[in-house]
Amino acid sequence: METVTTIAAVRERVQTARRREVPVGFVPTMGNLHQGHLALVDALRERCGILVASIFVNPLQFGPNEDLDAYPRTLEADQAALTEHGVDVLFAPPVSEIYPDGMSLQTRVSVPGLGDILCGASRPGHFDGVATVVSKLFQIVMPDFAAFGRKDFQQLTLIRRMVRDLSMPVTIVDVPTTRAADGLALSSRNNYLSADERARAPALYRSIEQAASRVEAEQGSLEAIAAEAMASLEAAGFRPDYFAIRNRHTLAEAGPDDRELVILAAAWLGRTRLIDNRSADRPDKDSA
Numbered sequence: 001m002e003t004v005t006t007i008a009a010v011r012e013r014v015q016t017a018r019r020r021e022v023p024v025g026f027v028p029t030m031g032n033l034h035q036g037h038l039a040l041v042d043a044l045r046e047r048c049g050i051l052v053a054s055i056f057v058n059p060l061q062f063g064p065n066e067d068l069d070a071y072p073r074t075l076e077a078d079q080a081a082l083t084e085h086g087v088d089v090l091f092a093p094p095v096s097e098i099y100p101d102g103m104s105l106q107t108r109v110s111v112p113g114l115g116d117i118l119c120g121a122s123r124p125g126h127f128d129g130v131a132t133v134v135s136k137l138f139q140i141v142m143p144d145f146a147a148f149g150r151k152d153f154q155q156l157t158l159i160r161r162m163v164r165d166l167s168m169p170v171t172i173v174d175v176p177t178t179r180a181a182d183g184l185a186l187s188s189r190n191n192y193l194s195a196d197e198r199a200r201a202p203a204l205y206r207s208i209e210q211a212a213s214r215v216e217a218e219q220g221s222l223e224a225i226a227a228e229a230m231a232s233l234e235a236a237g238f239r240p241d242y243f244a245i246r247n248r249h250t251l252a253e254a255g256p257d258d259r260e261l262v263i264l265a266a267a268w269l270g271r272t273r274l275i276d277n278r279s280a281d282r283p284d285k286d287s288a
Contacts, residue, residue: 001083003090007140010091014052014141017088022049026143026170028134031055032072033081036178036186040147041085043175052141053082054091060103061129072188091141098136109135111165114158114251119266119275122241130155131162138168146170151177151185153262153277157251177276179205185276192272201269203236205276207243208263212280215245215261222254233267241266241273248279259284 004010014024025048027040044051055078062068075092082090099106108128114120115127138146148156160172178186183205184198193201207229214225222245233240245254248262264277 001079001087001090003079003092005091005093006097007093010052010089010140011142013089014050017050020049023144024048024141025051026137026141026146027051027053027087028137028146029053029055029078030057030071030188031078032074032188032191033078034178034186034188036149036151038081038085039178040149040175041082041087043147043173044145045086048145050088051086052089052091052143053087054093054137054141056091056093056098056133056137058098058129058133059095060099060106060108060132061126063123063125066123067189067192072191091137098133106132108132109162109166111158111162114154114161117251118154118242118244118246118264120154122266127155127158131158134159135162135166135168138163138170143170145173147173147175149175149177150277151187152275153264154251157249183209185274187274189272189274192270194270197269197272200237201274204233204238204265204267204269204274205278207232207236208265208276208278211243211245211263212278215263215280215282218282229265233265238267238269241268243267245280257285258282 017024025044029037057071059068109131110128111131120127148159150156156174163170163172182202184202211225211229214220226243226245229243230240243265245261245263247254247258248260254261259282261280262277263280266275
C-alpha cells in the first residue's frame with residue numbers, strides 16, 4: 001500500500017488504474033480504525049481493481065464543544081490494518097490540502113430535510129460538514145464504488161440523497177453494522193467509555209431490539225413504543241437524545257401506511273454519545 005498526502009498524487013494513482021479500465025473503490029474514514037471500518041474495505045475488495053481509502057479528521061463536521069482535538073489519531077496502526085486488508089492507496093491529507101482557503105471560505109454542501117433532523121438537530125452543521133467533505137473526496141478520487149456503514153444510518157441516507165441530487169457517478173455500497181459479541185455497535189468513540197459504561201452500553205441496542213419486536217408485531221403505537229424505550233434508557237443510566245421510528249427510505253416521520261421502517265437512537269453514556277439503529281417492517285395491511 002502506498003500512502004499519499006496530496007490531491008495530485010491520489011489522482012495520479014487513480015488515473016493510472018483507469019487506464020487499465022478497472023473499477024475504483026473508495027472507503028472514506030477518519031482513522032482510528034476498527035473492524036467496522038475494515039468491513040467496508042472487505043466489501044469492496046473483490047469488485048474493484050484499485051481500492052483507495054482516506055483518513056481525514058474533518059474539522060468541518062465537529063461542533064465548537066465536540067471532540068476534534070481529542071479524536072484519536074492512530075496513523076501507523078491504521079496503515080498496517082489497511083495494508084493487511086488489501087488497500088492499494090491511502091490518501092491521508094493535512095487540513096490545508098482539503099481546505100486551502102480555510103473553512104470559513106469553503107463552499108458547503110447541504111442536504112435539506114436530512115441534515116437538520118435527528119443527529120443533525122443535536123449537532124447543528126455536522127451533516128453539512130459531512131456532505132461537504134464527502135463531496136470533495138468524491139471529486140478527488142472519482143470512485144465507481146464507495147462504501148458506508150449502516151451504523152450511521154442517517155449519514156448513509158444523506159450521502160445517497162446527495163449522490164442522487166448532484167448526479168454523482170458513484171454507486172454507494174452499504175455495509176451491515178459490525179458489533180461486539182454483546183451487541184454494541186463498534187465505534188471509535190467506544191474508547192471513551194469507562195469499564196462500567198462499557199458494560200452498560202449494550203442496553204442501547206437492546207432497547208432498539210425490543211422496540212423492533214413490538215413494531216413488527218404491531219404492539220402499540222409508534223409513539224408509545226418510542227416513549228417506553230426512552231424511559232428504559234433513562235433507567236439504564238443513559239441520557240437519551242432521541243429515540244425515533246421513521247420511514248426507512250426518507251427518514252420522515254412514519255405514517256400509518258409506512259411499512260418499511262427504521263428505528264434510530266442516540267444517547268449519552270457519561271461523556272460519550274452513542275448511536276445505533278435497526279430496520280423493522282410492519283406487516284402488510286393485507287396480511288395483518
